[in-house]
Amino acid sequence: MKKIAAGSDVEAYCTKCKIVLAHTVVSMEGAKPRRVKCNTCSGEHNYRAQKPVSKTAAPKKPKTKSPGKRTRQTWSEVMQEAAGKPHKPYSMSGSFGEGDWIEHGVFGLGCVQSFTPPNKITVRFADSTKLLICNRS
Numbered sequence: 001m002k003k004i005a006a007g008s009d010v011e012a013y014c015t016k017c018k019i020v021l022a023h024t025v026v027s028m029e030g031a032k033p034r035r036v037k038c039n040t041c042s043g044e045h046n047y048r049a050q051k052p053v054s055k056t057a058a059p060k061k062p063k064t065k066s067p068g069k070r071t072r073q074t075w076s077e078v079m080q081e082a083a084g085k086p087h088k089p090y091s092m093s094g095s096f097g098e099g100d101w102i103e104h105g106v107f108g109l110g111c112v113q114s115f116t117p118p119n120k121i122t123v124r125f126a127d128s129t130k131l132l133i134c135n136r137s
């Protein structure tokens with residue numbers, strides 16, 4: 001390892017040139033250069049061995065590349081899965097809540113998307129979304 005002192009040439013990251021370049025040490029801090037002068041742009045700045053890396057850009061996570069897209073099951077997959085689970089038969093007098101699976105006489109299996117008080121539910125069926133009545137006494 002080369003001994004570095006003020007006046008030595010070192011490789012450092014230049015904050016102006018934005019790359020690692022030859023610099024001349026201006027002042028030292030212990031065994032490390034503290035301030036350096038860029039041989040290319042003559043800019044003087046604090047010594048950085050390398051380009052600063054941001055913590056957030058470190059490990060790549062390919063799954064989060066396009067959030068909201070393809071991260072969830074397709075609707076038909078959800079339908080298939082739900083078909084094997086218990087679901088309530090739909091009737092106007094029934095009481096349903098968000099997330100309930102219902103079996104409708106005409107539309108088939110559907111999932112309650114939202115409940116609008118006092119008596120409406122939005123239900124997503126295989127290929128349509130319907131507003132249905134519930135809680136009818």
Ligand SMILES: [Zn+2]
Nearest residue numbers: 014017038041
């Ligand atoms: Zn420079």
